[in-house]
Structure formats: C-alpha cells, structure tokens
Amino acid sequence: MQQPALNRKIKPFQLVALIFFTVSGGPYGLEQLLAYAGNHAAILILLITPLLWDVPAIFTVMELNCMMPVTGGYYKWVKHALGTRWGFYEGWWTWIYTFVDLAIYPVLFVGYASFFFPGIEAYRIPVCLCIIWASAGLNILGIVPVGRVALFLSAAVLSPLIVLYVMAIYKHGGSLTIPHQTLHGLSFPSFGMSLYFVMWNCLGWDNITTYAEEVEKPVRSYLRATFIAFALVMVIYFFAVAVAIQAGIGHQLFFDKGFPALGELVGGHWLGAILAAGGMASSLGIYAAVLLSVSRVPKAMAADGLLPKKLNILHSRFRTPYVSIVLCSLVVSFMILWPLAELLIIDVTVYGAGLSLEYISLIRLRISEPDTKRPFKIPLSTAGLCIAALLPFGVYFIALGGAFASEGGGVKAALFAIAVLSTAELFWQVVCWRKPHFRRHR
Template identity: 80%
Template sequence: MPQPVLTRKIKSFQLIALVFFTVSGGPYGLEPLLSYAGEHAAFLILLVTPLLWDVPAIFTVLELNSMMPVTGGYYKWVKHALGTRWGFYEGWWTWIYTFVDLAIYPVLFVTYASFFFPGIEDYRIPVCLVIVWLSAGLNILGIVPVGRTALFLGAAVLSPLVILIVLVIYQHSGIISVPSQTLHGLPFSSIGMALYTVMWNCLGWDNITTYAEEVEKPTRSYLVSTFTAFALVMVIYFFGIMVAQQSGIDHNTFLESGFPALGELVGGHWLGAILAMGGMASSLGIYAAVLLSVSRVPKAMAGDGLLPKKLNVLHSRFQTPYVSIIICSIVVSFMILWPFAELLIIDVTVYGAGLSLEYISLIKLRITSPNVKRPFKIPLNVAGLCAIMILPFGVYFIALAGAFSSTPKSIQAAIFAICTLLTAELAWRLIIWRKPHLKNS
C-alpha cells in the first residue's frame, strides 16, 4: 500500500535553524577545548579542523543530495552506489552513532540547569527522560513544528552569546589579541582529545538530508542553508573561545561550569543566568533536530526490507514515522547512563566510519554515473576528490590514535566504538539468514 504524500514542507529559513542545531547548537559543549589544547593551540585546532573535517563532508553531502534528495539521505546514497550490504552498514552505523549523540544533550541540559537548581544532578536520569519523551512527542507532530521550535530556540541560544561577545569587546576597548598558535609541546593525547572535541561540535552535515522530501526546493534550500549555517557556526565558535580566552577564566572552571561561569565572570549573575538558559535551549534544540533526522533512516531501511516493516508506518494524522521515533527514544533512554567524555569518543568514531562510506560513494558514482544530473557538483575530477578525501581521514585517525594514548576510560570508549562498528556485520548476517535473496544485492 503506498504511503500518503507529505504536503507540509519546511522553507529555507527553517532549514537553516535545523541545520544549525543538527550540527552545532552554539558553542555549548566546546568548553573542554581550552583544557585540552591550551590558549596556544585552541584557535589553531578550532579553525583548521573544520577545514579538513567539515568542508569535504559539506561538499560531498551537497553533491550527493542534489543527485538524490530522498527520504533516508545518506543511507540511500550508499545503497545506490555500493549495494545493499554497504547501505545497511551505513544506516546501521549512523543509527547507532545518533543514539550516542542524542544521549549527550539531555545530560548537557542538566549541567546548565544546575546553574538555577544546584541539586538537579541528583535527579539527572528522570530529567533526561522527560526531555527525551517531550522531544519524541514534538517530532511525532511533524517537521514543521520542529522547524518552528528550532527557530525560537535558535534565538534563545544566540541572543545571550551576542551580549557576552559585545560586552567582552567593550571591556577590552575593542582590542582583541589572539596568542601565538602552535602544537609544539602539546601531548599527542591532548591533541587527539582536542580534535574529538572540535569534530564532535562540527559533525552531522549528512544528517540534515534524511528528510529532503519534506523540504521545499531541496537542492537550492540545502545549498543556501548549509553554507549559511557553516558560516554562522564558525563565527560563533571563534568568538566563543575568544571571549573565554580574553576573560582569563580558569580552564578547569570553564570546563566544569561552562559558559554560565564565563558570563558571571564577565557581566555578573544576570549574564550567567541567560547563558545558562541559552545552554538549556541549545540542548533541547539539538536533541529535537537530531531526532528528526535519525528517525527517517530506519523508516527508509524498513521500506527496503532491511528492518521490520513496522518502522515504515506513518502516523495516521501527522504522517510522521512515529514507531521509529518511539524506538529511537527508548534506546536513548538507556544511553543517557554513559559519562559525557566517553560518549563523545564513541560518537565521533562511529560517525566517521559512516562518513567514509559517503566519500567512497561519491567517488564511485563519479566513475559509474558521470552523466547523471548533479545540480550541485564539486569542481574536481576523480583524482582531485581522492586527494581531498585524505584530509578528513587523516584527522579521523589522528583523533582515534590520540584517544588510544589517553586515559584508560578513553581507551575503553574507543574499543567499545570499534566493537560497535563490528555489530553491523553481525546484524547483516542475521538479515541474509532470514532473507537469502539480499546476499548478492
């Protein structure tokens, strides 16, 4: 039976807000960077990492999405280019990574809420569960309510940051100095963890494509929204770290108490309070936007017979994949038990593996389908693409190696992430045992 046609679609300005929250949500979560990298390497890592890690991903996503703007996004691209098995790997890995990613934000919400309620950490799990299931309800209502909520929360995130930045610049009479930048003397493990911090704060560009059929004029909308969001994210990150550095805040205090502590130092309790509210809004916005993207992947996989058909069912009124949303929320309800640092390592490691399949798919389709219409095309030939793709792979493996040379908990998280990647093969074997005809597809 054919699924009903979705008629309510979001516009470019709403998509910008969704991209912003899917990828960033502001500098909240970037606080560990100064502790890992120090003032003499933080800006270098912050500015260079997105060029090597994000820019190739953005251009890859834009080209593939212009070819196939379909529900399921990256899963459909990889399946089309590399076959059903690798498409399943892509969907499985990104589904798991997003569970980990989603589990981070309710925990961050509690961290910022502790500014107003110092004892709230004792109730972390029930508060996190409330956020998980309220966001599930919002997503079941559809992409338009999520987009409108993202616009509102975006204003709540950006306004306090603008006040903070302006106040710091005013206090320093407009004279802003950036320390000389070098990696010399920085331990390799610290470099690795600093890279993980920036990579995590800049990932998810492919996630925004899973609901492409629910976007008006998807090719143009994604092009405008993605570049606008990237510029906004980089400006906010630079000034966020810059004001922390200019304020002279202790790095450990900044790590433990975040931007609210920075606000108190710069402008007093009132500024700390609105920055804490901004951090809470950021966590809510990111969670809702990421849940929106991940819930479309199992729906698409179920439509192809790789997951139970029930996941492909749409809500009778709102036309949303409500079963997928509910299952995602159940899994995340258990994942919130992990500590933040370990979640970050698992998150980036699993995400990077899925992203690598998208790069390979881009090159494969350039070779096998050179004449297929691409409204957006990277101005490089196959050899150029291969050369550029070395950059994100290099950053990825340096970060992973740094985690293995770090603390025992970091090593355990990295090993867990690798084991998680291997579960895709086990799940695939189970599928072809039940459906042998998929083995050679």
C-alpha cells in the first residue's frame, strides 16, 4: 500500500539543496578551467557560457515542467510532443549520460580524500564502489532522506568556500582584482575544452524534474527553487575562479591538487583540509541527487512498456524504484574505470543530444497546443524560441569541435559518445521487434 502523499514529498528548501547538487555541488571540478582558459579568459568563459547554455535550458525546463509536472520529466515531455520513438531516444540518451555523469563523482571523492589519505588512490575502485552502493541504499529509503542528506551536505560544501572567499578578500585589502578578459590567443582546442568544463559544471536542469510528483506544490516550488539555485551556483563559481586567479596559484598545481591546494595557499593547511572535506561532501551530495533523478526515468519507461517491467517495481516499504536504482548502480560500477577527462566529454556530448529534443518538444507544443495552460511561459514567440535555441546548439558544437581538434583522449571520447548516441535506434528496433505494436507509434 502506498504511503500518504504528504509523507513522501519534499519541501521547497530541500528542493533547492537537491537542485544545487544535481547541477553543481559547488565549484569542485572547475579547477581544470584555468589550465585550459588561463587567467585572461576563464572568467569570461565562466560567465558567458551559462547565459548561452544554461539559461535557455532552465526556461525550457520550467515551461515544460509547469505543463507536465510528472514522474519521468523530460522523457514524458518528449514522448508527448514528438511521439513514443523520440521519447525512447530521450530516455535512453539521458539514462546513458547519467551513468557517465555518476561515474565522475566517486573518482572526484577519492581525489579530495587523498589530501587526508595520500595512499588512497591505490584503493580507488573499492572506495568508489562503497560510495556507489551506500548511495543506492540511501536512495532506496526515499526522496525525503535524500533531501535531508543533501541539505546537510550543502552546509558542508558552502561553509569552507565562504571561509576561503572571506580570507582571500581580506588578505588582498578587501577587494578582488580580475585581469582583463579576452579570448585572444586562446587556441580552439583549449577553448573547446574550457567550454566542456563549464558546461559540465552547469548541466542537469532537466534532471531535477523527474521526481516532480514527489515535491510539494511542484509548479511554484520548482520555479522558485530553480532560480535560487542558479543564482547561488553562479555566485559561487565566480568567486571561486576569481579567488584562484588573485591568489596566483599555478595552473598545473590547481589542476592536480584542486581547491585544497588553493586553501593552503590562502590560509594554510587547516583551510586546505576543510576545503578537501567540502570536496568530499560535494561528490557525495551530487552522486545521491543525480541517482535520485535518473532512477525515475527507467521506471517511467518501464511503465510504458519500453523497458522490462521489473524496472517499474516499487519497494514494498519505501515505495521507491529499487530495481532501477540497483541497475543504475551496477552500470556505474563499471563506468568508474574511465579516465575523468574522457568521462566529462562523453557526459556533455550525450547530454546535449537529449537536451536538443527538449528544445524541439517545447517548440512543437507551442505550435500543436497553444492553448494548454502554462503557469510559466517563456516570453518569446515560436520564432523567438527557434532563434534562442540556436545559442545552446552553437556552444555545444563548438565544444564538440574543440574535442575533435584536441590531442590525447578527446577524440576517442567524442567518437565513443557519438557511438553511444547511435545505440538508441538499435535498441528501439529491439523494442519494436519484441512489441510490434510500437511500430505504429510516431
């Protein structure tokens, strides 16, 4: 028997914490930006990219979610707007992208934990597996426990950062000095990789909608929580990169050792230690929040007959899609073997393809259902939406081009991501072979 709705729904302030961790979790992971963009382009790329990449996505997600605040989120929107086939593509792509995304955070946890335990890298895989399966257990308990843990971890992430910012500004006479920002002299591969790092640190706005039916007053709660979280993320990112530039930390040192090294430079070993602890908390919080969102997608697809019915089974006590959670955790357990930089390229490339279907769905619904109630509506005409959608597409293809132009594993990762995207059609044909009635769907 299902629990009363009130007992399983989270409140708006918990939603802010979940959104914060789903799309950001703090600036941990931005360290590589300076290595690629340098002091004279990092801030510019950091501020411009979210305006072109995130803002269109946020507004699109808010309008679609206000129309259809349902479990399954983006999968349901695309299926409703474009048909079952494209809904399957959306669910499949975003499911795969989230496997890749999830695999990044246990690896980051080990990196920050090495500040306290220098030899932990030798035990990277066992530690990562512990994180994966502990988070699976937490998610099986339900959205409310995950929301409470996210709220606690938010404080653990933000507190050290506030100390860092205050000390850095005080140390430099109460001000931050930002060098002149320009893209002049920045190579195309470096520019592309810089975009990838910023895009990765700002993606996932659609993921927060997959559990909309488990949120109190979802339409109003999502509107407020999303814009609060976006403002919080951008302020944190700006100060983090500005402090790193002003402190004069070596780019390679920042790349290798991250914010703990910056903390040691600004305030000493104790500040480095609490920033390392903050990085560990960030990795744990992001992992739990993203797993929460992705586990609802296969459940919704299974309910529609597109995936095995077992993925739709709910836990008898906690009413959570525990089979889906366990399956996701199994796949991520293998993905942790990939190098971090290559995971990031695969992650953003596959995510961008799924996001493109959401833009197309928004435009299609404006045309086919102009009179449907929209508590929130983007103040643009259909033609305006088409033009606005070109902005994130432009950023996406520039970043992808930069990956192909780069040396090392960038090309391999980009090609793998494209191959992964092509598997959606393969598995759609498998679905149609097993259930021929789906061939009649659009």
